[in-house]
Amino acid sequence: MYICVWGPADVQRCVNCNMYHHTSGLFKPAVGKTFILTLAIGILFGFSFAYILMATTRSLEEFSFFPARTENSFLDRHHHSDREYIQGPDIREMGSHGHDEFYHRGEDVEAKKLAKKVRVLCWIMTNPKNHAKKAVHVKATWGPRCNILLFMSSENDTSLPSVKLPVLEGRDYLWSKTKEAFLYVYKHHLHEADWFYKADDDTYAIVENLRYMLSPYNTSDPMYFGCRFKPYVKQGYMSGGAGYVLSREALKRFIERAVPDKTKCRQDHGGAEDVEMGKCLENVGVKAMDTRDALGRGRFFPFVPEHHLIPNHIDPNFWYWKFIYYPSELGMGCCSDTAISFHYVSPSQMHVLEYLIYHLRPYGISHNVEALHSPVLPTKPTAGGVSYTAEANATGISAKEKKTEEAKAKPSQAKDSPPKSAS
Ligand SMILES: *[C@@H]1O[C@H](CO)[C@@H](O)[C@H](O)[C@H]1NC(C)=O
Numbered sequence: 160m161y162i163c164v165w166g167p168a169d170v171q172r173c174v175n176c177n178m179y180h181h182t183s184g185l186f187k188p189a190v191g192k193t194f195i196l197t198l199a200i201g202i203l204f205g206f207s208f209a210y211i212l213m214a215t216t217r218s219l220e221e222f223s224f225f226p227a228r229t230e231n232s233f234l235d236r237h238h239h240s241d242r243e244y245i246q247g248p249d250i251r252e253m254g255s256h257g258h259d260e261f262y263h264r265g266e267d268v269e270a271k272k273l274a275k276k277v278r279v280l281c282w283i284m285t286n287p288k289n290h291a292k293k294a295v296h297v298k299a300t301w302g303p304r305c306n307i308l309l310f311m312s313s314e315n316d317t318s319l320p321s322v323k324l325p326v327l328e329g330r331d332y333l334w335s336k337t338k339e340a341f342l343y344v345y346k347h348h349l350h351e352a353d354w355f356y357k358a359d360d361d362t363y364a365i366v367e368n369l370r371y372m373l374s375p376y377n378t379s380d381p382m383y384f385g386c387r388f389k390p391y392v393k394q395g396y397m398s399g400g401a402g403y404v405l406s407r408e409a410l411k412r413f414i415e416r417a418v419p420d421k422t423k424c425r426q427d428h429g430g431a432e433d434v435e436m437g438k439c440l441e442n443v444g445v446k447a448m449d450t451r452d453a454l455g456r457g458r459f460f461p462f463v464p465e466h467h468l469i470p471n472h473i474d475p476n477f478w479y480w481k482f483i484y485y486p487s488e489l490g491m492g493c494c495s496d497t498a499i500s501f502h503y504v505s506p507s508q509m510h511v512l513e514y515l516i517y518h519l520r521p522y523g524i525s526h527n528v529e530a531l532h533s534p535v536l537p538t539k540p541t542a543g544g545v546s547y548t549a550e551a552n553a554t555g556i557s558a559k560e561k562k563t564e565e566a567k568a569k570p571s572q573a574k575d576s577p578p579k580s581a582s
């Protein structure tokens with residue numbers, strides 16, 4: 160039997176278990192003539208059976224046993240089948256659902272106030288093939304809630320519109336595209352926003368919750384936020400798919416000090432965009448922040464809600480569990496009530512989330528919103544300290560209860576506690 164073993168070096172796809180693994184010590188063959196014969200027959204039978212089964216349930220072009228293995232294959236961090244996209248709806252047929260209807264009138268007063276104080280620029284990584292297929296659905300759903308919304312592509316599409324960056328398209332060029340995109344943002348919008356959020360065209364984000372999470376922080380401090388992963392970078396790095404958000408100081412350091420310096424930043428186009436970003440930012444003193452809420456629940460997610468909410472939906476051996484920086488509860492405890500983003504969201508799912516989050520309301524249930532008064536909030540929040548207080552109050556738990564909750568939620572290892580200070 161082939162046994163998949165995690166090694167320290169590069170990640171590759173392990174065919175027999177349909178997952179990505181580190182290469183070193185990948186295969187441990189146990190030999191023997193009968194064994195090989197049995198194995199061959201077993202594999203042949205198994206694959207044939209699975210092939211017939213899958214062929215009957217979906218179209219053949221949609222899957223392959225051996226997806227192309229590229230240098231950057233570890234970018235595709237989820238099961239192949241989960242990356243299929245059914246065609247999204249025709250935007251013109253979606254209709255509208257007013258925000259001024261009875262149930263919604265006046266509900267966004269605090270959110271509107273916050274949008275003026277915590278200005279978020281969102282830039283969406285897309286490409287010409289996806290403009291009409293995916294990017295339009297971001298534009299039709301969550302995108303416009305950002306103070307500034309930019310689609311980064313290699314073509315200027317005036318209908319979207321998209322920014323034409325001087326880059327080649329393809330997975331192998333995502334890193335150069337990320338650098339170019341942030342350079343464009345730095346040149347044209349540095350002072351028009353306080354925070355700079357990168358997301359994919361299959362990311363769904365709840366922008367109000369992003370602003371809420373960022374509200375106690377000072378954008379003059381070098382820091383960035385997202386779904387924190389452990390490997391490759393000392394302080395960890397933020398998953399690209401869930402999106403990550405840079406402070407203005409982080410963006411400045413990235414463009415002014417990291418990108419031009421080959422000792423700090425990878426200079427060519429290759430590599431995994433999010434890992435390279437994590438290395439560059441660490442090298443210029445940008446802190447990777449803890450984005451969990453006061454109850455220790457996550458806010459940025461690399462998969463769709465179902466995969467996080469349903470226990471064991473993500474295989475216990477899947478790379479995800481080895482990558483996540485903070486332990487995560489299975490089931491409902493996984494996800495914060497102020498969650499910010501989900502990834503691998505199909506165009507249709509975007510409209511479903513839009514309806515569930517912004518329109519559907521259980522009659523007679525309202526939720527508490529504390530007024531955020533920035534003068535009261537600390538400029539340099541200490542993790543687990545004052546910055547969480549506003550939120551603990553909002554959830555209706557006392558500071559004492561909150562401490563217990565946090566102690567429960569957070570492991571005792573020091574390396575897993577969030578950075579002490581944002582400076
Ligand atoms: C796209 O092209 C139009 C006309 O050619 C130009 O006016 C506009 O500035 C361009 N937009 C971007 C984002 O490059």
Ligand SMILES: *[C@@H]1O[C@H](CO)[C@@H](O)[C@H](O)[C@H]1NC(C)=O
Binds near residue numbers: 378379538
């Ligand atoms: C943010 O930090 C900068 C520099 O550390 C400081 O000058 C500024 O007053 C701070 N802003 C707020 C709102 O506290």
Ligand SMILES: *[C@@H]1O[C@H](CO)[C@@H](O)[C@H](O)[C@H]1NC(C)=O
Binds near residue numbers: 529
């Ligand atoms: C939270 O509540 C405590 C007492 O219950 C109060 O002292 C504190 O000022 C409140 N904090 C915020 C930010 O509302």
